[in-house]
Every structure is written in C-alpha cells, then in structure tokens.
Amino acid sequence: MTIPAYKNPILPVTERIEDLLGRMTLEEKAGQLNQWFNLGPDHYDQVRRGEIGSGLMANSSTAGNNRQERVFAKLVNEIQKIAVTESRLGIPLIFGRDVIHGYRTVAPIPLGMAATWSPELIQAANTIAAKEARADGIHWGFSPMLDIARDPRWGRVAEGFGEDPFLAGKLAAAAVRGFQGNDQDAIPQKFPADRIVACAKHFVGYGAAEGGRDYNTTEITRQTLHNIYLAPFKAAIKSGCGTVMSAFHDIGGIPLSAHRYLLNDVLKEQWGFGGFVVSDWGAVGELINHGIAADGNHAAGLACNAGVDMDMCTMVYLQNLPDLVRAGKVSEARLNDAVARILRIKFAVGLFESPYADPNASQAIHLLPESLAAMRRLAASSMVLLKNNGILPLCSDKLTICLSGPLADQRQALLGCWTPDGQEEEVTTLKEAIAGRLGPEAWLHHCELSDDAVKLARSSDVLILALGESAGRSGEDNCTATIDLPAGQEALVESARRMEIPIVAVVFGGRPLNLSRVTDWADAVLFAWHPGITGGLGVADVLFGDVNPSGRLPITFPRSSGQIPLYYNHRPTGRPAPANSRRHSRYVDSLDSPLFPFGFGLSYTTFEYGNLRTAPAPQKPEISVTVEVTNTGNRAGTTIAQCYVRDIVASVARPVRELKGFERVSLAAGETKTIMFRLGPEELSYQDDNGNDVLEPGRFQVWVGGDSNAELGTEFEITL
Ligand code: NOJ
Numbered sequence: 160m161t162i163p164a165y166k167n168p169i170l171p172v173t174e175r176i177e178d179l180l181g182r183m184t185l186e187e188k189a190g191q192l193n194q195w196f197n198l199g200p201d202h203y204d205q206v207r208r209g210e211i212g213s214g215l216m217a218n219s220s221t222a223g224n225n226r227q228e229r230v231f232a233k234l235v236n237e238i239q240k241i242a243v244t245e246s247r248l249g250i251p252l253i254f255g256r257d258v259i260h261g262y263r264t265v266a267p268i269p270l271g272m273a274a275t276w277s278p279e280l281i282q283a284a285n286t287i288a289a290k291e292a293r294a295d296g297i298h299w300g301f302s303p304m305l306d307i308a309r310d311p312r313w314g315r316v317a318e319g320f321g322e323d324p325f326l327a328g329k330l331a332a333a334a335v336r337g338f339q340g341n342d343q344d345a346i347p348q349k350f351p352a353d354r355i356v357a358c359a360k361h362f363v364g365y366g367a368a369e370g371g372r373d374y375n376t377t378e379i380t381r382q383t384l385h386n387i388y389l390a391p392f393k394a395a396i397k398s399g400c401g402t403v404m405s406a407f408h409d410i411g412g413i414p415l416s417a418h419r420y421l422l423n424d425v426l427k428e429q430w431g432f433g434g435f436v437v438s439d440w441g442a443v444g445e446l447i448n449h450g451i452a453a454d455g456n457h458a459a460g461l462a463c464n465a466g467v468d469m470d471m472c473t474m475v476y477l478q479n480l481p482d483l484v485r486a487g488k489v490s491e492a493r494l495n496d497a498v499a500r501i502l503r504i505k506f507a508v509g510l511f512e513s514p515y516a517d518p519n520a521s522q523a524i525h526l527l528p529e530s531l532a533a534m535r536r537l538a539a540s541s542m543v544l545l546k547n548n549g550i551l552p553l554c555s556d557k558l559t560i561c562l563s564g565p566l567a568d569q570r571q572a573l574l575g576c577w578t579p580d581g582q583e584e585e586v587t588t589l590k591e592a593i594a595g596r597l598g599p600e601a602w603l604h605h606c607e608l609s610d611d612a613v614k615l616a617r618s619s620d621v622l623i624l625a626l627g628e629s630a631g632r633s634g635e636d637n638c639t640a641t642i643d644l645p646a647g648q649e650a651l652v653e654s655a656r657r658m659e660i661p662i663v664a665v666v667f668g669g670r671p672l673n674l675s676r677v678t679d680w681a682d683a684v685l686f687a688w689h690p691g692i693t694g695g696l697g698v699a700d701v702l703f704g705d706v707n708p709s710g711r712l713p714i715t716f717p718r719s720s721g722q723i724p725l726y727y728n729h730r731p732t733g734r735p736a737p738a739n740s741r742r743h744s745r746y747v748d749s750l751d752s753p754l755f756p757f758g759f760g761l762s763y764t765t766f767e768y769g770n771l772r773t774a775p776a777p778q779k780p781e782i783s784v785t786v787e788v789t790n791t792g793n794r795a796g797t798t799i800a801q802c803y804v805r806d807i808v809a810s811v812a813r814p815v816r817e818l819k820g821f822e823r824v825s826l827a828a829g830e831t832k833t834i835m836f837r838l839g840p841e842e843l844s845y846q847d848d849n850g851n852d853v854l855e856p857g858r859f860q861v862w863v864g865g866d867s868n869a870e871l872g873t874e875f876e877i878t879l
Contacts, residue, residue, distance in 0.1 A: 163178060163182070164178035165178040165179035165182075165248075165511075166249075166511065168511070168512055172348060172503060172506045172507075175502075175506065175511075176499050176502045176503060176506070179248065179250070179502060180495050180498060180499060180502075182248060183248065183498070185480070185481035185484055185485070185491075185494070186208075186209070186210070186481050187209040187247070187248065187250075188480070188481075188494050188495070188498045189210075189476055189477050189479075189480040189481050189494070190208070190209045190210040190211060190212055190477060191209075191212035191250065191497075191498045191501050191502070192212060192463075192468060192469050192470055192476045192477070192480065192494075192497055192498065192501065193210060193211055193212055193213070193469070193470055193474060193476050193477040194211070194212065194213035194214070194215055194255070194437065194469050194470065194471045194472060195211050195213075195214065195215065195472060195474070196214070196215040196216075196217040196218070196472050197215075197216070197217055197218040198211070198214040198234075198238050198252075199234075199238075202238075203238070203241050206238060206241045206242050206245075206246065206252070207241055207245045207246055208246070209246045209247060209248060209250065210477055211242075211252065212250070212252065212253070212469070212501060213252055213253045213254070213255060213299075213437075213469060213501075214235075214238060214252050214253075214254045214255070215254075215255050215256070215440075215471065215472065216231065216254055216255070216256040216297060217256075217257075231295040231296050231297070231516075231521075232294070232295055232296040232516035232517065232518040232520065232521065233518050234296070235254055235295075235296030235297075235515075235516050236296065236515045236516055236518065238252060239251055239252060239514045239515055240515070242514075243514050250502075250505070250511075251505060251510040251511060251514040252510075253298050253299055253356075253501075253504065253505055253508060253510060254296060254297055254298050254299065255297070255298070255299035255300070255301060255358070255437075256292065256297045256299070256300060256301070256579070257300070257301045257302070257577055257579060258288050258289070258292045258297065258300030258301070258302060258338075258355065258580075259300075259301070259302045259304070259318060259576075259577035259578075260272065260284075260288075260302075260318075260575065260577065260578070260691065261284060261287065261288045261291075261534060261578075261581070261691060261692070262287075262288040262289075262291035262292045262295075262525075262580050263291050263521075263525045263526055263580045263581065263582070263585075264287055264288070264291060264525070264526055264527075264530040264531060264534055264692055265534070265574050265575075265578050265580075265581035265586075265691040265692040266284045266287075266288065266534055266537060266538075266691045266692075267534075267537060267538050267541045267575070267688050267689065267690045267691045267694065267697075268317045268318065268575040268576065268633075268669055268688050268689045268691075269302070269303065269304060269317070269318050269319055269320055270316060270317050270318070270319060270320070270321060270669065270670070270688060270713060270714065271538075271541040271575075271687075271688030271689065271690055271691075271710075272284065272320075272330070272537065272541060273319075273320035273321045273326065273327070273330055273713035273714075274541045274542075274543055274688065274710040274711060274712065274713050274760075275537065275540040275541050275709075275710060276326065276710075276711055276713070276799045276821055276823060277540060277823060278329050278330060278332065278333035279333070280533075280536070280537050280540060281330050281333045281334055281337065281537075282333040282334070282336050282337040283337065283533055283537075284337065284533065284534065284537050285333070285334050285336075285337025285338050286337045286338075286340070286354075287530045287533060287534070288300070288337070288338070289337060289338045289339075289340070289353070289354045289355045290353050290354070290524050291521070291524055291525050291530075291580075292355050292580075293352075293353050293354060293355050293516075293520075294353075294516070294517070294520035294521040294523070294524045294525065295516070295520075295521050295580075296516030297355060298355055298356060298508045298510070299355055299356040299358065299401075299402065299504075299508075300338055300355045300356070300357060300358065301358045301360060301404060302318075302334065302338075302357065302358060302360070303320070303330075303331050303334035303335065303357065303359060303360075303395065304318040304319045304320075304360050304361065305319065305320065305327055305331050305359050305360070305391040305392050305395060306318075306319045306360075306361055306363075306364075306365045306366035306388075306406075307319070307321075307322060307323070307324055307327060307366050307367075307387055307388050307390075307391065308321070308322060308366035308714070309322050309366070309367070309723075309724040309725075309726045310366070310367075310368070310370075310371040310723050310724050311371070311642050311670040311671040311672075311714065311717070311723065312370070312371030312372075312638055312639050312640065312641070312642060312670070312720065312723065313366060313368055313371040313372070313373065313638055313670075314373060314576075314632075314633045314634050314635065314636065314637035314638045314639070314669065314670070315365070315366070315373065315633075315634060315635055316366070316633070316669070316670045316671075316714065317575065317576055317633040317634055317669030317670060317688075317689070318576065318577065318634060318635075319366065320391070320713060321712075321713030321714040321757075322713070322714045322715060322726045322727070322728075322757060323713065323727075323728065323757065323818050324386070324387050324388075324390035324391055325390070325817065325818045325819060326713055326818055326821070327390070327391035327394075327713075328390055328391045328393070328394030328395075329394070329821075331359065331391045331392075331394045331395040331398070331400075332394050332395065332397070332398035334357065334395075335357045335359070335395050335398045335399060335400045336398060336399075338354060338355050338356070338357040339354050339355070339356060339357055339399060339400075339401065340353070340354035341398075341399045343399065344397055344398055344399055345399050345433075346399045346400075346401050346433055346434050346503070346504075346507060347399065347507060348506075348507060349506075349507055349509060350401075350507050350508055350509070352509060352513065356401040356402055356434075356504055356507070356508060357395070357400045357401060357402070358400070358401075358402040358403065358404050358437065359391075359392050359395040359396070359400045359402070359403045359404070360403070360404035360406070360439070361404055361405070361406030361407065361415070361439055362392060362403050362404060362405050362406055362415060362421065362422070362426065362436070363384070363388050363389055363392055363406065363415065363421060364377050364379045364384060364388045364406070364408070364410050364415070365377075365406040365407065365408055365415075366388070367379050367388070368408060371638050371639075371723070372638050373635060373636050373637075373638050374407050374408060374636075375408065376408060376409055377408055377409065377410050377411075378410070378411055379410050379411070380848075381848035381849075382811060382846075382848060384410070384421075385846035385847070385848070385849075385850045386845055386846050387728075389421075389425065389846075389850070392426075393430060396426070396430050396432050400434065401434040401435075401504050401507065402434045402435055402436070402437060402504065403426060403432065403434065403435075403436045403437075404436070404437050404438070404439055404471075405418070405422060405436055405437070405438050405439060405442060405467050406439055406442070407439050407442050407445065409449055412451075413451075414442070414445070414446055414449045414451060415442075416438045416439070416442040416443055416445070416446060416462050416465070416467050417446055417451060417452075417458075417461040417462055417465045417467075418465055418466075419464065419465040419466060422436055422465050422466030422467065423465060423466040425850055426466070427466055429850055433500070433503065434500060434503070434504055435468040435469055435497065435500035435501045435503075435504060436466055436467050436468045436469070436500075437467070437468065437469040437470075437471050438462060438467045438469065438470055438471045438473075439471060440471050440472050441471070441472055441473050442462075442471070443458050443459060443462040443467060443470045443471075443473050443475055443476065444458055444473035444475055446458040446461055446462065455473070455475035455478060455479055456475075456478075456479040456482070456483065458473075458475055459475040459476050459478075459479040459480055459483060459489075460479070460483050460488050460489055462476075463476065463480060463483070463489050463493060463494070463497065464488075464489055464493060468496075468497035468500050468501060469497070469501060480494060526585065531692070531693055534691055534692060534693045535693035535696050535697050535700070536697075537691075537697075538690040538691055538693050538694045538696070538697025538698075539696075539697040539698075539700040539701055539705075539706040539708075540706070540709055540710060541687075541688055541690060541697070541710050542685055542686065542687050542688075542690070542697065542698065542701045542706075542708050542710045543685070543686045543708065543710040543711060543712055543759070543760040544683070544684075544685055544686075544701070544708040544710075544760060544761040544762065544763075545674065545678060545684040545685070545686055545716075545755055545759075545760070545761065546678050546681065546682075546683055546684040546761070547682075547683045547684075547761055547763075548682045548683065549682075550621065550661045550663060550682045550683050551663065551683045551685075551701075551702060551704070551763065552701075552702065552703055552704025552763055553621060553663075553702050553703050553704070554703075555596055555597050555598050555601055555703045556598035556599075556600060556601060557598065557600045557601060558597070558598075558601045558602075558620050558621065559601065559602040559604070559618065559619045559620050559621075560593065560597075560601070560602065560603045560604070560619060560620065560621055560622075560623060561603075561604045561605075561606065561612075561615055561616040561619035561621070561622045561623070561660075562589070562590055562593060562603060562604070562605045562606075562622075562623045562625065563605070563606055563607060563608045563612065563616070563622065563623070563624055563625070563651075563655075564608075564623075564624040564625035564626050564648075564651065564665075565625070565626070565645075565648070566589070566625040566626065566627055566629075566665075566667050567588070567589055567590050567605060567623075567625040568588045568589070568590040568591075568605065569588060569625075569629070570583040570584070570586040570588055571583050571586075571629065571630045571631075572627070572628070572629050572630050572667055572689065573586050573588065573589075573630075573667070573689060573690055573691065573692070573694040573695060574586060574630055574689065574691065574692065574694075575630050575633075575634075575669060575688070575689025575690075575691070576630055576631070576633055576634025576635070576637070576669060576689070577634055577635075578630075581691075581692060585692055586692050586694070586695070587692075587693060587694075587695040587696050588695045589623075589625050589665065589694075589695040589698055589699070590603075590605050590695075591695060592695035592696045592698065592699035593623070593695075593699050593702070595699075596699055596703060602619075604616075604619065608624075608651055608654065608655060613658065616655070616658055616660065617658050617660065619660060620660070620661070621660065621661045621662075621663060622655055622658070622660050622661065622662050622663070623662075623663045623665060623702070624651065624652060624655060624662060624663070624664050624665070624681070625665050625667070626644060626648045626651070626652070626664055626665070626666050626667070626677070627644070627645075627648075627665075627666040627667035627668040627672065627687075628645060628667060628668045628669055628670070628672070628689075629645075630669075630689060632645070632669065633668070633669025633670050633689075634669060637669075639670075640720075641673070641720040642670060642671060642672050642673045642717065642719075642720050642723070643672070643673045643720065644666075644672055644673065644674075644677070648677075649676050649677065652664065652676070652677050652680050652681060653676070653680060655680075656680045656681075661682045661683075662680065662681040662682050662683075663681065663682065663683045663684075663685070663702065664677050664681040664683070664684045664685070665685050665687055665698055665702070666684065666685070666686050666687065667687050667688065667689055667690070668686070668688060668689070669688070669689055671712075671714055671715065671716040671717065672716075673717065673718070673719055673720065673754075674686075674716065674754060674755075675718050675719065675754055678754065685698065685701060685702070685708070686710075686712075704763060707762055707763045707764065707794060707795065707796040707797065708760065708761065708762055708763065709760070709762065709796070709797035709798065709799065709823065710760050711758050711759060711760040711799045711801075711865075711866065712755055712756070712757055712758060712759045712760060712866075713757070714726075714757065715727055715753045715755070715756060715757045716753055716754045716755040716756075716759075717753050717754060718749060718750060718752075718753065718754045719749060721746075721749060722746075722749060722751075722753070725753055726757070727753075727756055727757040727758075727815075727816065727867040728757075728814040728815070728816065728817050728818070728867075729814060729815060730812045730813070730814055730815070731812060731814075731815050732744045735815075736751055756866050756867045756868050757818075757866070757867040758799070758801050758818070758865070758866035758867040758869075759865075759866040759867075759868075760799075760865075760866070762792075762796045762797070762798060763792070763794055763796060764790055764791070764792030764793065764794045764795070764796035764828065765790075765791045765792045766788055766789065766790055766791065766792075766796070766798040766826070766865060767788070767789045767791050768786055768787070768788055768789075768800070768863055768864050768865070768869070768871045769786070769787050769789070769871070770785075770786065770787040770833075771784065771785070771786045771861075771863055771871050771872070771873055772784070772785050772786075772873075773785075773861065773873060773875045775875070775876075776839075779839070780839065780840055780843065780854060780856075780877050780878070780879055781837060781838065781839035781840070782837075782838050782839075782859075782861075782875050782877070783835055783836070783837050783838075784802060784820075784835065784836045784837075784838060784861055784863065785833055785834070785835045785836075786800065786833070786834060786835075786863040786871070787831050787832070787833050788800055788824050788826065788831065788832055788833075788834060789826070789829075789830070789831040790826035790827065790828055790829060790830050790831075791829075792828060793828045793829075794828055795825070795826065795827045795828060796825070796826060797823055797824065797825040797826070798823075798824050798826070798865055799821055799822070799823050799824070799865070800821065800822050800824050800834055800863060800864075800865070801818060801820075801821045801863065801864060801865065801866065801867070801869060802818070802819055802820035802821065802836040802838075802861065802862070802863050803816040803817060803818055803819065803861070803862045803863075803867060803869060804816065804817055804819045804838060804842065804843065804859055804860065804861050804862075805817070805859065805860040805861075806843070806845070806855070806857070806859055807857065807858045807859060807860055807874075808857050808858065809845065809855050809857070810853070810855060811845070813845060816860075816862065816867065818867070819836070819838055819842040819843075820836035820837075820838070820842070822834055822836075836863070838859075838861070840852065840854050843859065843877060854877070854879065856876075856877050856878050856879045857876065857877065858874055858875070858876055859874065859875055859876075859877060860872055860873075860874050861873060861874075861875060
C-alpha cells in the first residue's frame with residue numbers, strides 16, 4: 160500500500176500540504192482553524208471528526224500543586240492518539256500554552272527581563288522555558304508580548320519589554336530564537352525537537368488602551384503605528400517567529416481581529432509573514448460586542464477575510480466557515496491559505512512524524528541546577544538601583560539587619576503574573592535568601608513594623624523594607640487608576656524614617672510605580688520587578704555586592720500618575736520646554752521631567768563617557784560613532800552604553816531622541832574601552848504612513864551615555 164503524499168516525510172512540505180488540502184472537506188478545513196481549551200474526554204468525538212485543530216492548555220489546575228500529579232504529557236498523548244489514529248486524515252493537534260516568563264523555572268517578568276538590556280540572557284531564559292515546556296508536551300508558547308506601553312497603569316505593561324521599539328525589537332528577536340531555536344531569519348522547515356513555536360502578540364497597539372484600562376479602545380495614527388507599535392513585531396517576524404496573535408481592542412473603530420490592513424496588507428503581504436495568525440481568546444466572537452458583527456457568522460467572515468487564521472476559543476469558525484465558503488462570502492482560496500499556514504507550522508514542529516510527548520521527559524529537564532543558576536543571574540541582572548547614598552552594598556559579616564515590609568517573605572509576589580507552571584513552594588523568598596547568606600556574626604530580624612518591632616529595628620544597623628505590588632496587581636485585567644504604591648506602604652517608610660537608621664527599600668512591581676517619596680526617604684532604592692523563582696537570591700546577590708547592579712529602566716518612571724503618558728521618545732512641540740520660561744508645554748503643579756528617565760540605573764561604581772567621534776562611511780549613508788567608556792570607580796562593573804539619535808529636520812516631526820544602539824560594557828576598576836555604534840539606513844530612516852522606509856538627507860544629532868538624558872553628543876550629516 161502506498162502512503163499518501165502528505166504522510167511521506169521525504170517530500171517537500173509544500174507538496175505535502177497541497178496533497179492534504181486536496182483531501183480535506185470544508186468541515187475538516189474549518190476544524191484545523193478551530194482551537195479549543197482544556198481538551199478532555201468531552202471533546203474526543205470532535206477530535207475524531209477533525210473539528211479541532213489545536214488545544215489550548217489553559218487549565219493550571221491540571222498541573223496541580225503537587226508536581227508528581229502532573230499529567231500534561233499524558234493528557235496530550237491521549238488526545239493526540241485520537242487525532243492521529245481515529246480521525247479520517249490523522250492530522251495531529253498543536254498544543255499551545257501561556258509560557259510567558261520561564262516555565263517551571265520561572266524567570267523575571269518580561270519587563271524585568273527587558274531591564275537587563277541583554278538579548279543573550281533573554282535568549283538563554285527562553286531556551287530553558289522552551290525545553291521545559293516541550294518536555295510537557297507543549298508545542299507553542301503565547302509569547303513574546305511585544306506591546307509597546309506608555310501607560311504604566313495598564314497592568315499588562317508587566318508582560319512586555321517596555322516603551323521603546325528599538326530595545327523591544329532586539330529583545331523580541333532574542334526571545335523568538337530562544338523559543339524556536341532557529342538561527343536563520345525565517346520560519347525554518349523544521350524546529351529543533353526540544354523547542355516550541357513563538358507567538359508575537361498582541362498584534363498591534365494593544366498597549367495604547369485609553370486610560371490604561373485593559374481591552375479598551377485606542378486611537379493610533381498610521382505614523383505612530385508604523386514607527387512605534389509595529390516595529391517590534393517586524394523584528395520578531397524578521398527573526399522567523401512562527402505565529403502572531405491578533406489583539407482584543409480596536410484602533411479607531413476597527414477591531415484588530417478584523418483589521419484587514421494590518422493583518423493582511425502589512426503583516427502578510429508587506430512583511431511576507433508565512434506563519435499563521437491566531438486570534439486572542441474569544442476575540443473573533445467579541446466582534447459582536449465591538450458592534451461590527453451582527454452574529455457569529457458575520458464575525459467569522461470578517462475575521463477570516465481580514466486574515467485571522469485560527470479562532471481561539473469561540474467555535475465560530477467551525478460553525479460558520481463551511482457555509483460562508485459555500486455562500487461565496489469567504490473564498491475557498493482564503494480558507495485554504497489559512498489551513499496551509501497552520502499545517503506549515505505543524506510540519507515545522509515535526510508533529511506528523513513525532514506527534515507524541517515522552518511522559519518522563521519533564522523530570523529530566525525541569526528545574527535543572529544550571530537553569531536555576533541562569534535564572535538567578537538573569538534576576539540579578541534585571542535589578543535597577545535607583546538610589547544609593549553609599550549604604551549599599553551591605554557587608555554580610557557583621558551586620559544586624561531588620562527586614563520588614565509586606566513582601567519580605569512572600570513567594571507568589573516574586574513569581575509575578577502569568578506563571579501557571581511556577582510553584583510557590585519552589586521560590587526562595589527575600590527573607591530566606593538574606594538569612595542564607597549572613598556571616599556568623601550577623602543577625603536578621605524579620606518583623607512587621609509594629610510598635611513592638613520598633614525596638615528591634617532601632618537596634619539594627621540597617622532596615623530593609625520589601626515593598627511594592629503583589630503578583631496579582633499587574634498582568635491581564637489588573638490595571639490601576641494610579642501608579643501609587645499600595646495603601647499603607649508610604650506610611651510605613653515614613654514611620655521607619657523616624658527611627659533614623661539607614662533604610663534600604665527593595666521594591667517589587669509589575670509596572671513603574673510612583674516612588675517620589677520613597678526615594679526621598681530611603682537611603683537606597685532597588686527596583687526588583689517580579690524577579691521569578693530565584694528572585695530572592697538575585698536581590699540578595701545585589702544587596703550584598705556579589706553582583707554589581709547593571710539593570711537599566713526599559714520604561715520611564717513618572718513622578719506621579721498625572722504625568723502619564725510620559726515617555727522619552729516623544730515628538731518635539733512647537734513650544735519645547737526651556738527651564739523657567741512660560742508659554743511652553745508644561746505643568747504648573749509638577750515638574751515635566753520623570754522621576755527616573757528611560758535607560759536609567761546606578762551601579763556600585765561610576766562610569767564616564769568621553770571622546771565621542773563620528774566618521775562617515777565612504778559612498779553610503781552610514782556613520783560610525785565611537786566613544787570611550789571608563790569605569791571611574793574602584794570596583795568592576797557593567798554599564799549599558801546607549802546611543803540616541805535625532806533627525807533634526809524631516810518631513811514629519813521626528814522624536815526628540817530615539818534609541819538606536821546599545822551595548823553592555825563590562826569594565827574593571829579604572830579600565831577604559833572604546834565602543835562603536837554603526838548608524839545606517841535602518842537606524843536613520845523612519846516609516847511613512849504606508850510603512851515604507853524613508854531616509855532623508857540632512858543633519859542628525861547623536862548622543863551616547865548611560866541613559867536617555869545623555870548629554871555627550873554631536874551632530875553629523877547624511878548625504879544620499
Ligand atoms: C488572553 C490573553 O490576552 C493572551 O495574552 C493569552 O495568550 C491568551 N488569553 C491565552 O491564554
């Protein structure tokens with residue numbers, strides 16, 4: 160008996176897909192486009208009939224608190240066996256899950272990862288996450304989240320890489336490579352067997368939700384879309400990202416899950432994206448709530464025609480697409496295109512050849528000591544030292560420490576949002592981490608800062624206050640009307656201040672918080688994000704000086720909620736702000752400047768930038784920028800050299816500065832290194848309203864330094 164072409168691994172994938180498409184009924188095609196969640200025995204008949212193409216492992220209770228009961232791989236295998244052996248064509252299912260920051264070995268939240276400014280560390284973290292997830296039978300992770308966010312009230316700011324499209328783009332590419340293991344810049348024919356497919360989400364502009372309220376409407380101009388919001392997605396697609404998730408919201412009245420221009424014209428046609436688009440959960444059905452679809456049939460037609468290939472959890476594709484094709488409202492060519500895109504990814508994952516998971520694999524790969532060590536390094540590298548009057552680093556030998564504050568001994572808060580596979584009991588708290596490293600003559604008192612504890616605190620050398628947000632205060636659907644610290648925390652710092660002992664504030668959080676008062680009152684402030692399973696250890700590494708902090712803010716920290724939106728790469732106004740003058744863009748009741756600018760972060764040493772030079776490349780619109788960086792302190796450290804550019808005169812107003820290069824530079828005490836940034840068409844162009852690159856000749860300004868306020872700068876000219 161000859162095997163059908165689509166089952167023949169020797170044939171090219173395009174041929175196998177064509178063969179399969181030729182055999183499928185309209186219903187089976189619609190089935191491939193249908194994703195459903197928490198599949199179990201109730202869904203077996205649908206799987207047999209070929210009505211489900213993908214499973215979404217949303218159920219964290221399946222994993223259970225006791226990891227011995229973990230049954231993901233078995234569950235996947237059971238359903239997969241039905242799909243492969245009992246459905247007419249035997250097409251395997253693809254299983255997706257929210258693998259957002261680490262898997263069981265939980266990494267810092269993505270905003271924290273972004274603070275490392277290290278594509279290498281992020282790629283390594285995502286490699287660990289991919290291997291752990293794949294061992295559990297998961298083929299597809301719903302990240303990286305690439306929503307640029309300029310409003311820290313939006314809870315999902317925690318899940319992204321911050322406010323800057325250039326930084327987010329570099330980190331997006333690294334995140335995708337870590338998941339997929341591909342080293343080429345295209346979706347590979349085949350992913351390595353121990354990796355998972357990435358999903359760039361939420362396409363696009365979701366972070367611009369009005370009022371910072373999740374799922375809310377947005378107004379984004381084409382200029383801002385192409386230059387800011389689309390940019391990191393473009394970088395992810397360029398690095399071979401296999402899937403994209405369309406977002407919940409609308410831009411100017413067009414919901415993203417029906418946005419033909421963005422999904423079809425930009426993503427698929429202009430960028431040549433060859434993977435598939437999945438809607439966000441329920442988003443196709445929600446076109447009815449948005450008020451652009453009358454019913455499920457209408458919604459399915461709009462979404463499919465716009466370019467959504469897979470319907471996450473509404474069944475409206477399954478129920479309506481065959482009829483829509485028969486009625487000529489969706490072309491069969493469009494349906495075939497959607498199916499082919501999904502099959503292409505299934506072939507690339509190797510599902511037709513190896514549909515099953517090894518039920519014992521996770522034991523060998525989860526929580527490996529080297530994975531925990533990598534996450535600890537990542538966590539320590541993500542910490543941003545915001546203030547230090549010299550109290551840090553602490554000496555662990557002879558010190559009486561009083562540790563207090565609501566997050567001093569918390570586990571879940573360290574894990575952060577979206578950790579369905581993280582286990583609280585596997586987290587080391589800050590209290591445990593500090594206790595574990597104190598020398599024999601040192602003491603740690605842990606107390607609530609009540610009256611009784613005041614005496615204890617008074618007799619200590621230093622008071623460490625663990626402040627900030629619980630895990631559930633950021634992430635999806637966790638928006639805040641202000642960025643103030645949770646109730647009572649400022650008062651805690653204020654009462655501690657009266658004791659006149661040095662205060663070190665360690666602030667955990669999923670968003671920039673208003674730290675104006677804490678920064679005034681504390682002697683040192685370390686922003687630790689939600690740092691993951693080894694986060695307590697990472698904080699202690701920094702507090703005691705084993706790790707010299709090198710994290711830099713990937714997002715502006717405003718002085719107050721009233722300044723929002725506040726971001727460094729804003730456009731100039733006709734009335735920019737000279738100090739102390741009237742009639743310019745400013746507030747009368749607040750400073751205009753942020754509390755901490757984008758790119759900011761201190762170290763236990765100091766760095767100086769000097770000798771900035773530019774040199775044009777012969778015969779092409781490119782310039783090299785060199786600068787000397789010196790460690791002027793007395794201990795080794797790492798700084799992140801940042802290169803900012805401004806196009807001084809252009810046909811549209813360009814931002815006052817934009818990040819166009821960065822490099823982590825490690826220097827011994829007293830050491831100087833010369834580093835170079837190359838600025839060519841990619842860095843010096845902007846996009847017009849149709850997404851075309853525009854490079855205009857003329858003068859540019861460039862600055863290099865340790866944050867977005869860098870003063871060392873010069874001008875150069877680009878001629879075409
Ligand atoms: C909704 C969220 O918006 C998205 O980020 C997530 O991946 C899906 N649910 C699946 O859980």
